[in-house]
Amino acid sequence: MRTALCEKLGCELPIFAFSHCRDVVVEVTKAGGFGVLGAATFSPEQLEAELRWIDQHVAGRPYGVDVIIPTQYDKEAERTTEDLENLIPQGHRAFMDKILDDAGVPPLPPDERARVHRDIVNGRGNMTPDGARRLLHVALAHPQVKLVVSALGSPPPDVMAQLRAAKVMVGAMCGKGEHAARHVAAGVDVIVAQGTEAGGHTGEIATMVLVPQVVAACGDKVAVLAAGGIAKGSQIVAALALGAQGVWCGTLWLGTRESELDPFEKEVLFATRTEDAVRRRARTGKPVRMIKSTLSEAWEQPGAPKYLPTPLQGILYNEAHARVVRAKRKDLYSFPAGQVVGMLTQETSVRDVMVELQTEYLDTMERLRKLAPADT
Numbered sequence: 135m136r137t138a139l140c141e142k143l144g145c146e147l148p149i150f151a152f153s154h155c156r157d158v159v160v161e162v163t164k165a166g167g168f169g170v171l172g173a174a175t176f177s178p179e180q181l182e183a184e185l186r187w188i189d190q191h192v193a194g195r196p197y198g199v200d201v202i203i204p205t206q207y208d209k210e211a212e213r214t215t216e217d218l219e220n221l222i223p224q225g226h227r228a229f230m231d232k233i234l235d236d237a238g239v240p241p242l243p244p245d246e247r248a249r250v251h252r253d254i255v256n257g258r259g260n261m262t263p264d265g266a267r268r269l270l271h272v273a274l275a276h277p278q279v280k281l282v283v284s285a286l287g288s289p290p291p292d293v294m295a296q297l298r299a300a301k302v303m304v305g306a307m308c309g310k311g312e313h314a315a316r317h318v319a320a321g322v323d324v325i326v327a328q329g330t331e332a333g334g335h336t337g338e339i340a341t342m343v344l345v346p347q348v349v350a351a352c353g354d355k356v357a358v359l360a361a362g363g364i365a366k367g368s369q370i371v372a373a374l375a376l377g378a379q380g381v382w383c384g385t386l387w388l389g390t391r392e393s394e395l396d397p398f399e400k401e402v403l404f405a406t407r408t409e410d411a412v413r414r415r416a417r418t419g420k421p422v423r424m425i426k427s428t429l430s431e432a433w434e435q436p437g438a439p440k441y442l443p444t445p446l447q448g449i450l451y452n453e454a455h456a457r458v459v460r461a462k463r464k465d466l467y468s469f470p471a472g473q474v475v476g477m478l479t480q481e482t483s484v485r486d487v488m489v490e491l492q493t494e495y496l497d498t499m500e501r502l503r504k505l506a507p508a509d510t
């Protein structure tokens with residue numbers, strides 16, 4: 135399964151794991167894959183602590199960091215020095231509060247609310263180009279970081295130059311063939327072709343259709359990873375057959391014991407059907423595939439306020455989300471998850487997932503070998 139990209143990055147398997155959880159990153163990396171820490175929700179100080187911990191646990195192996203560098207965002211939120219919460223219109227806040235109040239969800243105790251608020255604002259505040267630059271400054275002080283991936287836009291020229299100078303490979307998320315051409319022109323080394331099936335921010339084109347388009351746009355110069363809808367070894371075979379040099383998975387790790395989700399959240403995850411992973415804007419203001427709930431649907435109803443730009447909708451949503459999780463309300467719980475969520479049924483471990491993916495990969499290759507014309 136080792137591809138040219140594995141050689142360049144120094145990992146054994148072309149299985150890339152996106153996770154906000156350092157334990158997942160470490161376990162995938164130790165198992166021969168390539169863990170990538172989603173850094174966009176951390177403050178620079180938190181990111182420094184996470185990366186230091188990862189460095190200590192991956193025995194010198196390479197890993198990656200993912201930041202969000204949106205091309206469209208609230209410019210005032212980037213410029214302001216005041217509390218970002220003050221930029222959220224009162225009407226939006228009242229709408230969110232009313233949904234939860236009417237459903238009988240208790241408010242957070244004041245000290246917990248203050249902590250949640252601080253964490254969210256410090257983290258979500260980095261979902262702007264300057265916020266991402268602050269995070270990259272931290273990431274580049276960690277030599278084991280060998281790949282930086284940017285989501286929601288091509289890395290700007292100054293970021294490209296900084297990463298090149300540090301000899302770090304650069305990747306970009308991509309949901310459309312035409313975006314691939316833009317990323318190639320920006321000079322990236324890796325494009326993650328992420329189909330609509332994926333959890334998180336996602337476009338409208340399916341992985342099966344997108345990957346060959348992105349591969350064609352990249353030629354030999356840029357490696358492509360297939361993302362969205364991959365949770366089985368057979369799907370890895372399919373991705374490689376389409377011309378990808380590896381797979382990039384996100385939802386799959388949420389069901390592992392190492393993931394950031396607590397037992398209540400995992401219960402919801404394992405009960406979610408594929409068709410309940412829907413694209414909605416309630417979480418960040420941009421379309422995110424996530425678990426459908428009364429909360430996500432309330433924002434889609436006539437009369438709901440217009441979605442706020444990044445990062446403000448995310449701040450508003452995440453405070454409400456913390457309230458829902460504390461009250462353990464399954465009916466209101468929405469978390470990013472892709473269509474493969476319907477294939478996750480019980481808690482497992484990262485190690486078991488990695489073994490299973492490889493076993494299924496080999497079984498599939500064997501099945502395909504039997505289809506090939508016999509040598510004569």
Ligand SMILES: Cc1cc2nc3c(=O)[nH]c(=O)nc-3n(C[C@H](O)[C@H](O)[C@H](O)COP(=O)(O)O)c2cc1C
Nearest residue numbers: 152172285332333334361362363383384385470472
């Ligand atoms: C919980 C969750 C959070 C995500 N957050 C980000 C993010 O911050 N940045 C990013 O580039 N991708 C993010 N993604 C998308 C993943 O990088 C990946 O492309 C996607 O999960 C692949 O599809 P899959 O969910 O079907 O495996 C997220 C995905 C999930 C499930």
